[in-house]
Structures are given as C-alpha cells and as structure tokens.
Amino acid sequence: MIQKFSFEELDLKGAFLINPFVAYDERGHFIKDYSEEVFKDNGLDHELKEVFYTSSEKGVIRAVHFQRVREQAKLVRCITGKIFDVIVDLRKTSPTYGKWRGFFLSGEKKESLYVPEHFGHGYLVIEPSIVSYKCSEKFYGEYDDGIIWDDPDLNIHWPLDLVNEKIILSEKDKHLQSFREFNERI
Numbered sequence: 104m105i106q107k108f109s110f111e112e113l114d115l116k117g118a119f120l121i122n123p124f125v126a127y128d129e130r131g132h133f134i135k136d137y138s139e140e141v142f143k144d145n146g147l148d149h150e151l152k153e154v155f156y157t158s159s160e161k162g163v164i165r166a167v168h169f170q171r172v173r174e175q176a177k178l179v180r181c182i183t184g185k186i187f188d189v190i191v192d193l194r195k196t197s198p199t200y201g202k203w204r205g206f207f208l209s210g211e212k213k214e215s216l217y218v219p220e221h222f223g224h225g226y227l228v229i230e231p232s233i234v235s236y237k238c239s240e241k242f243y244g245e246y247d248d249g250i251i252w253d254d255p256d257l258n259i260h261w262p263l264d265l266v267n268e269k270i271i272l273s274e275k276d277k278h279l280q281s282f283r284e285f286n287e288r289i
C-alpha cells in the first residue's frame with residue numbers, strides 16, 4: 104500500500120500539516136518525509152541547513168522556542184511515541200499574532216508539522232518519543248529564545264491530564280520570558 108505526500112495549510116497562514124510518502128510491504132514500511140521538489144510543488148520553499156533529533160520521557164515539555172535572529176522554519180515529526188505539538192504565531196503584523204494551535208503527532212500517524220519562520224514551537228510528550236527536526240537555518244545559541252510554556256496571555260491548553268499533571272522542564276525553560284515581555288521587546 105502506498106500513501107502519497109499530502110499538504111494541508113492551517114489557519115495560521117504558512118503552517119502546514121504534511122502526510123509523508125509511505126510505502127508499506129511485508130517487510131514493514133518506507134517513509135520519505137522531505138523532498139525539495141515535492142515541497143516546492145506544494146508552495147513550500149524549504150531549504151535544509153540542519154537536521155536533529157530529541158528523545159524525551161513522558162511529561163517533558165520543551166517550549167515555546169524560537170530563534171530571535173536568523174529565524175528557522177522547521178519540519179517537525181514525531182518518529183516514535185506521541186506528542187502534543189504546539190505552534191504560536193509570533194509575526195507581529197499577522198492577523199493571527201499570538202494565536203496558538205496544537206496537534207497530536209505520533210509515530211503511528213507519521214505526519215509532520217511545518218513550522219514557519221517567526222513562529223514559536225514546543226511540545227508536551229504524551230508517550231516516550233523521538234522527534235526529528237529539519238531546519239532551514241542553522242542553530243545560533245546567542246539568538247536562542249522562548250516564551251514560558253504556561254504564559255497566561257498565550258493560554259495554551261496543554262493536555263496535562265494525559266501525563267497525570269507531572270511535567271519535566273529544563274532549567275532554561277523554567278525561566279523563559281512572558282508573551283507580554285516578548286511583545287514589548289519587538
């Protein structure tokens with residue numbers, strides 16, 4: 104059985120949910136989750152500069168991250184496990200500025216989320232997961248930035264009941280700025 108690439112643009116313009124090409128046979132399956140040509144044909148000019156992976160335990164929150172300068176667009180896929188993936192529109196002139204959307208991504212469903220430049224990105228790990236990132240810009244530690252995961256203005260509805268309300272945060276992520284502070288700086 105073959106599943107073809109398919110692209111669905113979200114109401115936060117420029118963000119997409121993407122089903123990869125998958126070929127199933129008696130050995131298992133083959134997945135292609137990025138093709139420069141197919142992405143271009145679907146209106147996504149996504150140049151690849153860096154690819155990386157994170158492995159996380161249930162209850163981990165990594166959020167809400169972005170690169171302040173030399174912004175990155177990211178193609179994010181949960182390879183194994185399950186996450187609740189969140190994007191936040193941080194384009195000040197956008198009609199959806201400050202709005203968030205969340206999607207369950209999983210190794211089972213295999214879809215990717217395309218996170219455009221100038222978006223914040225983060226996720227809650229529902230089941231132990233490996234997540235892959237294909238980035239359009241390299242990492243610059245000096246521009247690494249974020250907004251606190253439980254910001255009252257963003258008001259992201261994390262499904263914490265699915266992790267028994269027990270979350271794990273990095274020290275860095277415990278001390279990120281608020282959306283209000285971010286808004287005043289830009």
Ligand SMILES: Cc1cn([C@H]2C[C@H](O)[C@@H](COP(=O)(O)OP(=O)(O)O[C@H]3O[C@@H](C)C(=O)[C@@H](O)[C@H]3O)O2)c(=O)[nH]c1=O
Nearest residue numbers: 155157165166168169177224225226236242247273275
């Ligand atoms: C993201 C990144 C981190 N690092 C280093 C910095 C640090 O020593 C270590 C771990 O970094 P962090 O704690 O920032 O990792 P993490 O919290 O997983 O950060 C990631 O979160 C998700 C939500 C994203 O969207 C990513 O772009 C990225 O910001 O790896 C790199 O060398 N290159 C990279 O591209």
